[in-house]
Amino acid sequence: MNAALAIRDLVKSYGGVRAVDHLSLTIEAGQIYALLGPNGAGKTTTLRVVAGLLTADSGAVSIAGIDSLADPTAAKRITAWLPDEPMVYDALNAEEYLAFMAGLWQVEPKTAEQRAEQLLIQLDLYEVRRQRMGGFSRGMKQKAALAGALIHDPKLLILDEPLTGLDASAARQVKRILGERAHQGCTVVMTTHILDVAERMADRIGIIAGGRLRAEGSFDELRTQSGGAGTLEDVFLALTEEAAQ
Amino acid sequence: MTPGSTLWLMKHEMRLTWRFGEDKSRPVRLLLGLAVLALMSLMGVPFGLLLRGHATAPNGLSVVACLIAFGFISVMSFSVALATISASFIDRGDLDLLLSSPLPMRRVLTVRLSAVAIRSVSVWLLLFGPAILITAAMAGPRWLGGLVLLLDAGLAGTSVASWLAIGLFRLIGPRKVKTVTTLVSALSGLSMGMIGPFLGRNFGARQVSGVLPDVSPDSLLGLPAHVVYGDPLAGLVLTAFLLAVFLITTWRLAPTFARISARSEAMRRPSAGRAPLRGFGGGLFRLLLVKDYRLLLRNHALLLQILSRSLAFIPLLVINLSHAGLGARSAQIALAVTLVLGQVSGALVWAFSVAESQPDLLASAPIPPDLAQRSRLTAALMPALIFVLLAAGAVGAQNRLAGIAILVMATGAGLCSAAINVTAKASQVRRSAWGGGVRPAVVATLTDMICSGFWCGGAYLLATGSIWCALPVWLGLSTVWLWREVTRRPT
Numbered sequence: 051m052n053a054a055l056a057i058r059d060l061v062k063s064y065g066g067v068r069a070v071d072h073l074s075l076t077i078e079a080g081q082i083y084a085l086l087g088p089n090g091a092g093k094t095t096t097l098r099v100v101a102g103l104l105t106a107d108s109g110a111v112s113i114a115g116i117d118s119l120a121d122p123t124a125a126k127r128i129t130a131w132l133p134d135e136p137m138v139y140d141a142l143n144a145e146e147y148l149a150f151m152a153g154l155w156q157v158e159p160k161t162a163e164q165r166a167e168q169l170l171i172q173l174d175l176y177e178v179r180r181q182r183m184g185g186f187s188r189g190m191k192q193k194a195a196l197a198g199a200l201i202h203d204p205k206l207l208i209l210d211e212p213l214t215g216l217d218a219s220a221a222r223q224v225k226r227i228l229g230e231r232a233h234q235g236c237t238v239v240m241t242t243h244i245l246d247v248a249e250r251m252a253d254r255i256g257i258i259a260g261g262r263l264r265a266e267g268s269f270d271e272l273r274t275q276s277g278g279a280g281t282l283e284d285v286f287l288a289l290t291e292e293a294a295q
Numbered sequence: 296m297t298p299g300s301t302l303w304l305m306k307h308e309m310r311l312t313w314r315f316g317e318d319k320s321r322p323v324r325l326l327l328g329l330a331v332l333a334l335m336s337l338m339g340v341p342f343g344l345l346l347r348g349h350a351t352a353p354n355g356l357s358v359v360a361c362l363i364a365f366g367f368i369s370v371m372s373f374s375v376a377l378a379t380i381s382a383s384f385i386d387r388g389d390l391d392l393l394l395s396s397p398l399p400m401r402r403v404l405t406v407r408l409s410a411v412a413i414r415s416v417s418v419w420l421l422l423f424g425p426a427i428l429i430t431a432a433m434a435g436p437r438w439l440g441g442l443v444l445l446l447d448a449g450l451a452g453t454s455v456a457s458w459l460a461i462g463l464f465r466l467i468g469p470r471k472v473k474t475v476t477t478l479v480s481a482l483s484g485l486s487m488g489m490i491g492p493f494l495g496r497n498f499g500a501r502q503v504s505g506v507l508p509d510v511s512p513d514s515l516l517g518l519p520a521h522v523v524y525g526d527p528l529a530g531l532v533l534t535a536f537l538l539a540v541f542l543i544t545t546w547r548l549a550p551t552f553a554r555i556s557a558r559s560e561a562m563r564r565p566s567a568g569r570a571p572l573r574g575f576g577g578g579l580f581r582l583l584l585v586k587d588y589r590l591l592l593r594n595h596a597l598l599l600q601i602l603s604r605s606l607a608f609i610p611l612l613v614i615n616l617s618h619a620g621l622g623a624r625s626a627q628i629a630l631a632v633t634l635v636l637g638q639v640s641g642a643l644v645w646a647f648s649v650a651e652s653q654p655d656l657l658a659s660a661p662i663p664p665d666l667a668q669r670s671r672l673t674a675a676l677m678p679a680l681i682f683v684l685l686a687a688g689a690v691g692a693q694n695r696l697a698g699i700a701i702l703v704m705a706t707g708a709g710l711c712s713a714a715i716n717v718t719a720k721a722s723q724v725r726r727s728a729w730g731g732g733v734r735p736a737v738v739a740t741l742t743d744m745i746c747s748g749f750w751c752g753g754a755y756l757l758a759t760g761s762i763w764c765a766l767p768v769w770l771g772l773s774t775v776w777l778w779r780e781v782t783r784r785p786t
Contacts, residue, residue: 101659126661137656141593149575153582154660182593287637 054079054113054206054237055100060109062095062261069095072109077254079114079205082228082238084252086245088290092261094239097208100239101131114205116178127155130204134211135249136195139192140184144175144194147183148201155202162201168198173223188215196224200231208230209240214245225251257289265289299398301406308410312383343433353520363522365448366440367622369421372437372452375415384405384552397411404549412541415456416449438527442535444522450537454544461548481645580660590650591674597646605639623698624688626758632686632701633754636679637708637739637747643714661699672713679709700757700764707768708750711775715743740779746774 055077062070070092077083087093097106100111102122110116111125116126129144138147145166152162170176173193178186183194192215211223212228229251232238242248249269250253257265257272265275269282276288297303327722353361384407427441463475490631512520521529575582591597646672651657657667691698719739749771756764 103655104656123661123663126659129659130660131655133655137653137659138654141650142589146575146589150582150586153575153579154657154662156661158577169477290474 053077053112054081054114055098055239056110056112057074057100059109060099060111061107062092062099062104063107066236069261070099070106073261073263075256075263075266077239079237080232080235080252082232082251083240084174084248084255085239085241086188086248086255086286087241087258088284091258091290093258094210095261097131097210097241098257098259100127101129103131103163118128127202128205130199130202132195132207132209132212134175134214135175136188136191138183138186138191138195138198141182143168143180143182144186144197145179147194147198151198152201159201163291165201165203166197169200173197182186189217189220193218193220194223197226197266200227203236205236207236207238209238211242213242213244245282245286255282258287259290260291301402302405304398304406304411308383309413312379312410324532332421332425335422338423339426339429339499340428340433342430342705346430346434346438348434351524353517354525355512357524358512358517358520361523362445362516364523365444365451365519368423368445368448369452369455372415372449373456374452375418376411376453377460378455379411379414380408380456401546401549404552405545408453408545408548408552410454410784411457412450414509415445415453419445419449427713428560435525440523440525440530443530444519447519447522447533447537450534451542454537454541457544457548460550464551485547487732494558494692532548549595555590579666580670583657583662583667584674587647587650587674590649590652594646594650599708601639601642605642607636625694626700626755628690629697629700629704629754629758632690633705634747634751636683636686636705637712639682639744639748640676640679640709641712641716643679644672644713647671647675648716668717672717674715676709680706683709694758696760697758700754704750704754704757704768707753707771708747710772711746711750712743714775715739715746715778717780742774742778746771746778749774 053076054130055075057073057075061068061074073092073096085093085096095104097107100113100117100118102125106119109119113125113129116125116128118129138152142150148166148169149162152159152166157165161287167176168238170179173196175190175193175197178190183191186194187263192212199209207228209228212224216224225247225263230240240252252269254268255272256263266273267275269285272282272285272289274282277286423445425441427438427445430441431438467475511517518529519531522533573627575585577585651667651671652666683702686705687702690701716739749767752767753764753771756767
């Protein structure tokens with residue numbers, strides 16, 4: 051069976067700086083995978099290459115068996131990308147935005163309408179669905195963007211800092227939705243600086259530093275690797291400091 | 296300077312009002328500014344020669360001339376002040392910060408309105424000041440009164456603009472004020488630009504004096520003329536009066552501005568739309584086209600910029616056509632229409648590109664890479680091409696060759712302008728291609744203007760039946776090709 055996401059020897063440089071350095075990782079379907087690392091570690095660059103927003107210098111990326119570097123359009127069809135800055139149009143209202151997103155991913159209109167309504171209700175945006183998103187708070191925009199990302203029922207959901215700007219209640223909603231999606235077979239790959247979230251939500255955690263994968267495994271496996279350190283924060287600091295040295 | 300004092304606040308305001316662009320481009324802007332000032336100061340030479348030995352007291356004609364000059368600068372100051380008020384009270388969004396500080400609210404807002412006045416006065420002092428100084432150096436120091444009149448006109452324009460802005464804030468709310476002030480500001484500037492060509496066209500230089508009313512220098516309306524002629528008492532009276540009006544305006548309006556700014560956040564929140572969802576059906580191309588139009592039509596600021604950019608050509612058109620002989624009129628019209636439609640196409644492409652705020656969203660979608668760009672180009676060129684057809688039809692009914700010239704050359708100009716703007720937008724992503732030096736937007740504007748010039752030349756020559764029209768067309772196409780080659784340089 052194909053892995054939901056397989057990255058092999060990925061290299062990406064900006065000018066003379068190597069942001070991703072021969073990175074390899076494999077994520078199975080239905081997993082929630084948290085990619086952790088200090089600022090500038092190469093997390094976002096990796097995810098942007100996977101989402102088809104950047105081309106790689108070398109290496110291979112396969113999404114559910116599709117070579118995303120060779121056939122990005124086919125890979126994008128089953129992928130959703132949600133960056134930390136919500137990609138929403140201020141001039142559109144939430145309902146229009148979801149219709150537009152469904153159109154981009156060519157979801158059948160009737161299905162799109164049903165999913166949009168369901169997502170808007172789930173994310174507490176139904177009452178404001180006809181308000182232009184320019185007037186939304188940061189958290190509301192983030193939720194609208196998540197609804198847009200989920201409208202085509204992606205197999206791979208890539209999220210960069212998905213909980214940034216969300217209040218406690220919205221963060222819980224988002225975490226619940228991500229858990230449900232993973233349960234239904236959707237693979238969730240996310241970066242986060244909130245280690246507590248990674249510890250509680252992720253099936254597997256990858257720690258990246260200097261563009262390389264330094265450690266990978268479940269929280270317990272990582273704890274063992276780092277010599278039995280207590281919390282994920284301890285594990286993270288132990289592994290990244292080790293990498294820095 | 297004590298922190299929190301009026302002077303300290305004024306320094307802060309001045310820094311915010313005059314700081315624009317990047318530090319890197321400051322030397323270039325400074326050089327450009329100096330070049331403009333040098334050119335403007337040359338205007339003072341003919342005035343200096345004309346006024347040397349001129350009568351010491353104003354007569355009826357000079358009274359009217361000074362009144363017109365005063366009115367002109369007042370309206371232009373009003374235009375600048377209105378734009379500055381909307382920029383500093385709506386766009387900057389720092390009033391919450393300032394008003395949450397322990398500084399007296401009246402001081403904060405008085406300083407802000409004073410900064411608006413200083414900016415609107417400074418613009419005209421910088422533009423006309425050097426010429427007045429040259430005139431005074433050649434014809435005598437009393438002509439420095441012109442500087443006082445500039446200051447007075449600036450104060451008058453700012454006071455009126457402040458009252459109008461407050462009225463609009465109350466009437467329609469801060470969000471729409473920005474739209475209305477930009478429009479009023481552009482239209483008032485435009486109307487002033489039209490007066491000269493209009494008078495010149497309808498009356499001719501000698502006849503102008505004949506149609507103007509006769510105003511006595513001793514009446515109140517003669518005050519601006521006395522100020523220009525260097526009468527210190529007149530200068531003092533007019534300045535004191537207008538300064539008092541400005542200070543009262545500022546003092547009276549400061550609390551209202553504070554109340555409005557406190558409410559503005561809530562008022563900025565768009566109201567719930569009731570329109571049912573429609574338009575996002577059909578194929579991918581249609582979907583993107585609908586999205587492009589919807590984004591632009593809901594962006595008032597961008598729409599107004601296109602409108603202002605288009606309106607700015609009207610005085611040029613009037614001047615152009617008013618100086619054309621009857622035989623050359625069709626060719627002149629072809630040239631003018633080509634110029635305007637080429638620029639409007641470029642402006643539309645630019646606006647559609649700017650309105651697309653989420654390029655990453657489209658890049659992450661499973662759509663062909665160039666589909667979004669094609670839909671944007673189509674969205675921009677469709678209205679421009681409709682105008683081309685209308686203009687070609689209207690002119691072609693009078694003069695077939697001029698109609699053909701418009702059809703061919705305005706279409707060519709529009710397509711080239713669009714191509715330049717599209718590649719400029721794409722090259723902004725690859726900023727390093729320019730070695731961190733000149734910004735692609737500036738180079739694109741210059742290239743667009745040069746290319747537009749070639750197409751206009753082509754339109755003129757084709758309308759007059761000259762086979763040499765092929766030469767500017769070839770030059771225009773070569774410019775676009777060269778531009779594309781330069782912007783394609785690898786990073």
